[in-house]
Amino acid sequence: MEPVLSPLDACLVLLTGWIVVGAAGMLRRGNVVFVARVLFPLGALIGVGLAVVAGWSLALPAERVTLLIGLPDLPFHLRLDPLSRTFLALLGAASAGVSIFAGGYFRKGQGTAPGVLGLQYHLFLASMGFVLLADDAYAFMVAWETMAVASYFLVTSQHGLPEIRSAGFLYLLIAHVGAIAILLSFGILQGGTWQFTFDAMRAAELSPTWAAAAFGLALFGFGAKAGLLPTHVWLPEAHPAAPSPVSALMSGVMLKTAVYGVLRVTFDLLGEPAWWWGLVPVVLGLATALFGVVFAAAQTDMKRLLAYSSIENIGVLFTGIGLAIVFHGVGMQALATLALVAVLYHAVNHAFMKSLLFLGTGAVLHATGERNLGRLGGLIHRMPWVAWLTLVGVLAISGLPPLNGFVSEWLLLQAFLFSHEVPHPFVNMLLPLGAAIVALAAALAAYVMVKFFGVVFLGQPREPGLAHAHDAGRLERLGLVWLALGCVLLGLFPAQVIDALGATTTQLIGSVPPQGASPWWMLAPLPDRQVSYAPLVLLAVIAVVLATTSVVVRRVYRRDVRRAPAWDCGFARVDARMQDTAEGFGQPIRHIFQGFFSMERELPSAFDRAPRYRVVVGDRIWRLVYEPLGGRVQRIADSLAWLQQGRISAYLTYSFVTLVTLLAVVL
Amino acid sequence: MNFTSLDLQLLNTCAALLLLVSFAMLSQRRIVSLVNLLALQGTLLCAATLLLAWRTGQHHLYLSAALTLALKVVGLPWLLHRLIRRLEVYWDTEPLINMPGAMLVGLVTVVFAFGLAQPIAELASTATRNAIGIAVAVILLAFITMITRRKAMSQVVGFLSMENGLFFGAMSATYGMPMVVELGVALDVLVAVLVLGIFFFQIREQFDSLDLHHLESLREDQ
Numbered sequence: 001m002e003p004v005l006s007p008l009d010a011c012l013v014l015l016t017g018w019i020v021v022g023a024a025g026m027l028r029r030g031n032v033v034f035v036a037r038v039l040f041p042l043g044a045l046i047g048v049g050l051a052v053v054a055g056w057s058l059a060l061p062a063e064r065v066t067l068l069i070g071l072p073d074l075p076f077h078l079r080l081d082p083l084s085r086t087f088l089a090l091l092g093a094a095s096a097g098v099s100i101f102a103g104g105y106f107r108k109g110q111g112t113a114p115g116v117l118g119l120q121y122h123l124f125l126a127s128m129g130f131v132l133l134a135d136d137a138y139a140f141m142v143a144w145e146t147m148a149v150a151s152y153f154l155v156t157s158q159h160g161l162p163e164i165r166s167a168g169f170l171y172l173l174i175a176h177v178g179a180i181a182i183l184l185s186f187g188i189l190q191g192g193t194w195q196f197t198f199d200a201m202r203a204a205e206l207s208p209t210w211a212a213a214a215f216g217l218a219l220f221g222f223g224a225k226a227g228l229l230p231t232h233v234w235l236p237e238a239h240p241a242a243p244s245p246v247s248a249l250m251s252g253v254m255l256k257t258a259v260y261g262v263l264r265v266t267f268d269l270l271g272e273p274a275w276w277w278g279l280v281p282v283v284l285g286l287a288t289a290l291f292g293v294v295f296a297a298a299q300t301d302m303k304r305l306l307a308y309s310s311i312e313n314i315g316v317l318f319t320g321i322g323l324a325i326v327f328h329g330v331g332m333q334a335l336a337t338l339a340l341v342a343v344l345y346h347a348v349n350h351a352f353m354k355s356l357l358f359l360g361t362g363a364v365l366h367a368t369g370e371r372n373l374g375r376l377g378g379l380i381h382r383m384p385w386v387a388w389l390t391l392v393g394v395l396a397i398s399g400l401p402p403l404n405g406f407v408s409e410w411l412l413l414q415a416f417l418f419s420h421e422v423p424h425p426f427v428n429m430l431l432p433l434g435a436a437i438v439a440l441a442a443a444l445a446a447y448v449m450v451k452f453f454g455v456v457f458l459g460q461p462r463e464p465g466l467a468h469a470h471d472a473g474r475l476e477r478l479g480l481v482w483l484a485l486g487c488v489l490l491g492l493f494p495a496q497v498i499d500a501l502g503a504t505t506t507q508l509i510g511s512v513p514p515q516g517a518s519p520w521w522m523l524a525p526l527p528d529r530q531v532s533y534a535p536l537v538l539l540a541v542i543a544v545v546l547a548t549t550s551v552v553v554r555r556v557y558r559r560d561v562r563r564a565p566a567w568d569c570g571f572a573r574v575d576a577r578m579q580d581t582a583e584g585f586g587q588p589i590r591h592i593f594q595g596f597f598s599m600e601r602e603l604p605s606a607f608d609r610a611p612r613y614r615v616v617v618g619d620r621i622w623r624l625v626y627e628p629l630g631g632r633v634q635r636i637a638d639s640l641a642w643l644q645q646g647r648i649s650a651y652l653t654y655s656f657v658t659l660v661t662l663l664a665v666v667l
Numbered sequence: 668m669n670f671t672s673l674d675l676q677l678l679n680t681c682a683a684l685l686l687l688v689s690f691a692m693l694s695q696r697r698i699v700s701l702v703n704l705l706a707l708q709g710t711l712l713c714a715a716t717l718l719l720a721w722r723t724g725q726h727h728l729y730l731s732a733a734l735t736l737a738l739k740v741v742g743l744p745w746l747l748h749r750l751i752r753r754l755e756v757y758w759d760t761e762p763l764i765n766m767p768g769a770m771l772v773g774l775v776t777v778v779f780a781f782g783l784a785q786p787i788a789e790l791a792s793t794a795t796r797n798a799i800g801i802a803v804a805v806i807l808l809a810f811i812t813m814i815t816r817r818k819a820m821s822q823v824v825g826f827l828s829m830e831n832g833l834f835f836g837a838m839s840a841t842y843g844m845p846m847v848v849e850l851g852v853a854l855d856v857l858v859a860v861l862v863l864g865i866f867f868f869q870i871r872e873q874f875d876s877l878d879l880h881h882l883e884s885l886r887e888d889q
Contacts, residue, residue, distance in 0.1 A: 649816075
């Protein structure tokens, strides 16, 4: 049966729907109930629709369309192929959860009017969709910049605060530097044909040097958007500044558009990447992963902590991309496919789990008005829904089976463990060491998440105000449940997910992940290597162990849960302030990885009357790269400042001299 | 399209007079006389256009001559005179460069303009191509007038004179721009003067003077 609309048409209709929904908010821009309770759920429905369309058509051949609109004489080309479908499905599914949560989250009196916020939000979603569909450089850049600007306005929705304005500025600055690099990369990719459609770029023949330059520029440009070292600095500033659903979208989905961009340029537009290019993203990715997780451990603001955790995950993703390039370049197709599948899988997983966690912090922030970990605690009693659903996300992102985070990290580690077969000396010795770093990052990520969950939800409330915290509303719960469900399902059915990703890997590197003869509940990514994973079996074992333990506890000891004060070692007074703090949790990491930080410490002596303890953990890269760079730019700008005389006759003289000079040159 | 030598003589005279008026504007410090000179420049331009229209038989040039007459000879000077009376600015203060200096710079500019126009004139196919150099000179002289003046009013006059030069250049190089462009430019100039008129009142209200050095305080301090 022929459907009425082709999948591409359906995607276009849905993306237009987002714009319409956003514009509808402008009709009654001050009306929170209309915007939040009607429009945002509508946006979520569109997201579900997009996920269904993209997911259902995943394996269909690519289709394309040329729009009538666009720049003058340069109509926009769009194309829907398996790679864009994968990411569109990610966009639709993750944004659905975020949108429905946002419907319950946005309230009156938060900076930007709700209608305007709704417009920016839905434009942001639609522009991400168009980034994924674009099939020429113009359309791509227009969508890419719309995405950057829309998200900038969302980040600065509380623009009354100066630190939020400066965070927004930093974000916009790095986004633009990245966009320039991407633009230059496209400029190289067209290869002298001056045709900026992606088809022309696929056909263009580039010399190895130029191809490498295009790859490097694309890596830098997209890396700036993703938060790859050393352009990661905007993430920990922008995410705490943005409203939580926006942080969720930016971290969960927008960073993935950068991953999409790298994949698109490397495997699709450049065609055959050289194997050694892959070493750059591997090294950068590993550094980013370790850096991100170590800094996450030292944070005391829960949204900053999650932002650094996003940096870590981006590092893992780029490591995977690099590995795929290396394996593909040396002709080890099976491992290249494995690494690529790990990347795609992890991108989807991270979209779900990080959105879930950011929304969880949003709910906590709403209930308590606190982002500082030092003033939270014990919220599991007051907010059970949020706590348990966040726990799912926490377990997933820590890479614990049977949830989704485990699967993708496991796949990546598998790919790493066979990297000693790369037929190049040194590389085959050093690459396996990367596996150790990935494992270290994963372990530290679990540590960070224990800290995050433990300090926020467990123990005793650290402030008396926390007793009045309320649980999330109905729409917010729905959003959290949606995302948590995604985490669980993606974890339980990895074989099916990987099957579905086959079309994308075929498009990118021309081979499908082998499934061998393993049963549907079993994942065996490399059939000839004796590795397999059966999440359902594991889940069953966990369930059985839990059930048995609980039965044993209840029946054998015959005791119900008893609440009593903790043993205080005979010390007279124990209060909530004596619990382990976020700083305390981070201390060992700060100590071990001292070289990463620039620390400012104020320690009280034993005899202080008013003891104060203060640690400010700074980023060395900020001091090593950004401050000198900013200083130099400032100096150049200052040296040009005399141009601004303030006198009209001076300005007229500038025009006159310019005119005469240009005329003389023409002469 | 046959030009007699008399026609060419007349045209070249007009062009020469235009240049002379430009020099006069460069040296004139009374604003009322400056506006009168502008009107004179407009008249000369109108005469040259009429002559060209009659000789080449290009009908749209009649229209642009009428436009010049209405706007540059009557409309704008009248507007400016009214502004001068209402704002009571009759004299410009001492220019930034003294008169002989400005004249010298003007002379150099004229030489430069003629040198510049030579290759263009060789490309043009019109009978009036020799006047292109004068047109460029008028533009640059008007520019210098704007640079050396302190009062906003004189700068507007300089701006309008520059527009005259452009118009004359287009006419002598290609017998006039397309009508649409010409109309558009005329409208732009009219609107610009109206807007500037409003600005004058605002500036005077703020600083009690039309002297532009008060605006220097608007620069960003380091």
